[in-house]
Amino acid sequence: MRSFDNSARYLDLYYAIRYYRKLRGLSQEQLAEKLDISRQHMAAIEAPNMNRGISLELLFNLANVLEIEPYLLLKFHIET
Numbered sequence: 001m002r003s004f005d006n007s008a009r010y011l012d013l014y015y016a017i018r019y020y021r022k023l024r025g026l027s028q029e030q031l032a033e034k035l036d037i038s039r040q041h042m043a044a045i046e047a048p049n050m051n052r053g054i055s056l057e058l059l060f061n062l063a064n065v066l067e068i069e070p071y072l073l074l075k076f077h078i079e080t
Helices: 007-023 028-035 039-046 056-066 070-075
Strands: none
Touching: 007 039, 007 056, 007 070, 028 039, 028 056, 056 070
16 A cells, blocks of 8 residues: 655645734634634644644635635745
8 A cells, every 4th residue: 555645745734824824813712713623623733743634624614714715725835
């Protein structure tokens, strides 16, 4: 069975969520409330070492709340 390593993509996704959240002036708690998830869940999503996947439903909800197109979260890349 083939194994895929998507950790770099997840990392970019989590950085994108944090970037757009801060751009909108929202705390993790405020964003979590708008998404109807716990602040702990929101913190885990943004934690780079968690490597925790998110559902498409949550991705679309994040994009709606952040007032961006979902693809912007997926194409985000931190330049090093």
